[in-house]
Amino acid sequence: IGVSNRVDSEWTKTPAALLCLIHSYQMAMRQTPLTCSGHTRPVVDLAFSGITPYGYFLISACKDGKPMLRQGDTGDWIGTFLGHKGAVWGATLNKEATKAATAAADFSAKVWDAVTGDEVLTLAHKHIVKCVNFTQDSNCLLTGGNDKVLRIYDLSKPEAEPQEISGHTSAIKKALWCNDDQQILSAAEDKTIRLWDRNTGEAVKTLSFEASVSSMEYIPDGEILVITYGRTIAFYKAHTLDPIKTIDAPASIHSASLHPDKDFFVAGGDDFKLYKYDYSTKEEMESYKGHFGPVHCVRFSPDGELYASGSEDGTLRLWQTAVGKTYGLWKCVLPGEFERRFA
Amino acid sequence: MKTPVSVLRLPRGPEPNSRGFDPNSPRYIALCPTTIPASQGNKADSVNLEEEQQLRSELRECFLRSLIAMTDKQVQFNLYEKVQVQAKFGASDIDVLNFQVSDLQTPLGVQKEALLRCQDMISYSFHL
Numbered sequence: 001i002g003v004s005n006r007v008d009s010e011w012t013k014t015p016a017a018l019l020c021l022i023h024s025y026q027m028a029m030r031q032t033p034l035t036c037s038g039h040t041r042p043v044v045d046l047a048f049s050g051i052t053p054y055g056y057f058l059i060s061a062c063k064d065g066k067p068m069l070r071q072g073d074t075g076d077w078i079g080t081f082l083g084h085k086g087a088v089w090g091a092t093l094n095k096e097a098t099k100a101a102t103a104a105a106d107f108s109a110k111v112w113d114a115v116t117g118d119e120v121l122t123l124a125h126k127h128i129v130k131c132v133n134f135t136q137d138s139n140c141l142l143t144g145g146n147d148k149v150l151r152i153y154d155l156s157k158p159e160a161e162p163q164e165i166s167g168h169t170s171a172i173k174k175a176l177w178c179n180d181d182q183q184i185l186s187a188a189e190d191k192t193i194r195l196w197d198r199n200t201g202e203a204v205k206t207l208s209f210e211a212s213v214s215s216m217e218y219i220p221d222g223e224i225l226v227i228t229y230g231r232t233i234a235f236y237k238a239h240t241l242d243p244i245k246t247i248d249a250p251a252s253i254h255s256a257s258l259h260p261d262k263d264f265f266v267a268g269g270d271d272f273k274l275y276k277y278d279y280s281t282k283e284e285m286e287s288y289k290g291h292f293g294p295v296h297c298v299r300f301s302p303d304g305e306l307y308a309s310g311s312e313d314g315t316l317r318l319w320q321t322a323v324g325k326t327y328g329l330w331k332c333v334l335p336g337e338f339e340r341r342f343a
Numbered sequence: 344m345k346t347p348v349s350v351l352r353l354p355r356g357p358e359p360n361s362r363g364f365d366p367n368s369p370r371y372i373a374l375c376p377t378t379i380p381a382s383q384g385n386k387a388d389s390v391n392l393e394e395e396q397q398l399r400s401e402l403r404e405c406f407l408r409s410l411i412a413m414t415d416k417q418v419q420f421n422l423y424e425k426v427q428v429q430a431k432f433g434a435s436d437i438d439v440l441n442f443q444v445s446d447l448q449t450p451l452g453v454q455k456e457a458l459l460r461c462q463d464m465i466s467y468s469f470h471l
Contacts, residue, residue, distance in 0.1 A: 028346065034350065054369065077358075078364065082462060085423070333349040
């Protein structure tokens, strides 16, 4: 901001001055995470829906066997999906937040009506199910778990046998549709990530790691794959599995998420903290304490305004991307002088 | 010393006695598919709709009356894991999520008062 001859009160009304004041205000604010309570055991997975006419939604998977649906921007509880008889390891919502799917230790995956909370379908498996993922049209459900087999269910023909894809030599931890639902990405305890062709069921590419991959996130816009293993957060091109970049964190990381605008990413793990990094420069920007246990999962909301974390401490926490901004339950309370001039 | 961001209120937690999914929420009202197939049809199906609603009301009334008839009677419950228990039925909660029973005979002994989760039951039977 340059020197001006203008009277002080007029100068401070310029857009540049306004931005400067907002920035310094936000820099002076401390992040207030919003704690969502209700679960009684560790929260091991969470997923957001897309943006719907009723806002966006969040589902959490918990070892207490009772996955919960929440309003995404406030964390307000909407309902609990009752029916599983064991720990729920994976949970997902379709884009419209009309359907939910869960994967559990009771050897089943379930599909739910996310509006009424009713159980729609139970898909029996031969072992613990760890992950579930809908195709973009919500017509097919991908499941993976401890029996090492990927299964694709046609939800319009639930009685039909699922298509099975074998190859992994250990329990599957995470499986995702990618490349316009034509391919599947899976991560397993065998320390590999495999890219499969959905139609042939053949592995197109395999990546091997020194350690088991702890999490995977697929960003369709830009075809980016975010994975975590050990203390590393790594970014790959989803089509080719070519590496883009890697970042090492101060502690073992369990989950990471890239902001929709791809300017930052967040990560959390063993040291209970949430880390925020600049994606371009790879620099650590901020770290936040709050959880009382390791962070198991973290995801950005579809509008990028907040990110949610799930922890061993049994809570979900919502964190602001732009600290101090008015959004959801967070309120920008302006300091007196600022309010007098601009509010 | 940084000031913490202000918050309007805390996120609302779960209700203790309900599984949620408020049927009065705007989303529910707008999106909830009616459970009556006939009502999804055109005007010509309105006769079918009425008939179906009538039958459903009768079934519902029958079920509610069966719960009343069961009060203070000995009921045999078939639960998962091939477990069978017997108890005196007291009442059901409004969502039929739990049954309040007395003198529940279990493999571990008799429980004077108990709540049985309906999701744990496969079937139950009693003599009228």
